[in-house]
Amino acid sequence: MMVRVVTWWTILRIALEERLVYRGDFALGTLMRFLPIITQIFLWWAVFEAIGDGQRSEGQIAGYRFENMVAYYLLTMVSRAFSSMPGLASGIARQIRDGEVKKYLIQPVDMIGFLLLTRIAHKIAYYSVALLPFALVFYLCRGFFIDGWPDSTTLLLFVATLIMAFLLGFFLEATMGLIGFWFLEVTSLLFIYMLLSFFLSGHMFPLDMLPEPWLSIVNLMPLKYLAFFPAAVFLGNVQGPELVQGVMIQAGWVVFFIITARIAFARGVKRYSGFGG
């Protein structure tokens, strides 16, 4: 066990170092994350102003006031910072196409575990740099959190849903990358996924604005748990049995994609070693 922990730590440390090689790109990439949210805030500003006849703060859309909306976007930004996996699926597919995947067959190392550790390292590197601007933005926007700071139980649940959002994002995208064992090129598939994810994760608008039956369908799909769900937990929009159910569904999807990714890898390797090489 001790040996494994040291191995994990080494992988983590090296991936972290690698992440910090291109300082300029890294800093820019980290800060650029804040740009889209600004445009979204201005968009909703205009929408609320239009419905409230210039009296922006009075109007409500599906139970959201303008302040709630801004708070929601800030929080989805946090959950997306956990669940988005830039370059993971395409990277796996490229490694399969280039034959770099051989490395994981030859060396006594597990590919998915290795990638998970490097991804955790990427996230740690990202947060250590992004923490300051995040804190600054939240401080400046503190006026938008009109319902106040959540209690410690909710906060704990929020952290749990964020961690599960990270795992869900990782194993979902890893599974998609592993489809590369069959298709080699997964760019179009990823494009469809990004599109769906943009709408159905809650990145575009709060999902509880959706009418039935769409709301129930989206509740059962995995994408909602990448961005909307943690934000809704923080804002106290889901409570009681609904909250318990949401956490169960999220955990269920995490387990589902862990298993799917494992099966895809085992089958993919079998296929690869049978036909390709």
Add this chain to the structure above:
Amino acid sequence: MALIELRNLTKSFRVYQKHEGLMASLRGLWRREYRDVQAVRGIDLDVQRGEFVAFLGPNGAGKTTTLKLLSGVINPTSGSALVMGHVPWQRQNAYRRRFALVMGQKNQLWWDLPAQESFRLHQQIYCIAPEAFSRTLDELTSMLDVAQLLRQPVRELSLGERMKMELIAALLHSPDVLFLDEPTIGLDVVAQHRIQKFLKEYQQQRNVTILLTSHYMKDIVALCRRVVVIAHGRIRYDGSLSGIRDSFSSHKVVTLQLAETASTDGFHRFGEVLEIQPPRIKLRIDRPAVAGTLAAILAQHAIEDVAVEDPPLEEVIADLFSQAARGSDDPMGLDKVSSAVGSVR
């Protein structure tokens, strides 16, 4: 028992066939034609501990496929293989800790980090004890003279330096069996020589078993006592390097130094004229006919000096390859044809 045992090892691939043109591309969207390519067709091979064996063969002969089978990257279509008692494609960790594969065209080091970091990672992945790790690393870096480069990002190393680092990474866990797929590809003569020298020393010191493929005859001449010629997925020859000449070269090259006044005409009767540079003339003569032909030449012409040589090994092998490329199943067939053509001329 042999350390590596291959029995009737066969591997065929399914390759997508596309005809030329747009229409064919569209058709390919829903109906694909596949062709089976037999990369390895029934290879039997035994390698003993401590042997340094070269796989020689034209591109696409099945050398790399064989190494991939042995390192467990791909499964065979049929046949069996045992390496140190393990079936490679079961990919047991116990096996994976005991061999290494180095491919000259692929790298496994972290591109943006110093090689030192990749080595650390290997230490962990292969569970190498710290003392053994530093001892092996010191030894390898001094043998390859790269100690001062350990802290430099891999992307800033030259190709030769990178290859040395790749070798170190592959050898850190002291594998018992080493598969080298064109380790000197693209390297300059000095770097090639350095790596040859290193491999030779390392193999002698540790008595490891090495299988190497290379297109550079110099690699093979310098390193391997045993050569396995593979063409069309089959073993065509298995033996010493010099034995290739005896088995596959059907002729000798005879160089005649004529007397100043003698004419260079009329030599085509004795064999294929390879080169005329008066007063020197080079002939290609069938092995069995060498003595008789020489006697005839000496009787009829004024000759000052005679040299009888084997054709260069490269040439013999090139002949062997080109005959393989033409799909001949009889390795001797084409040589006979070419020497027949030679004597008709």
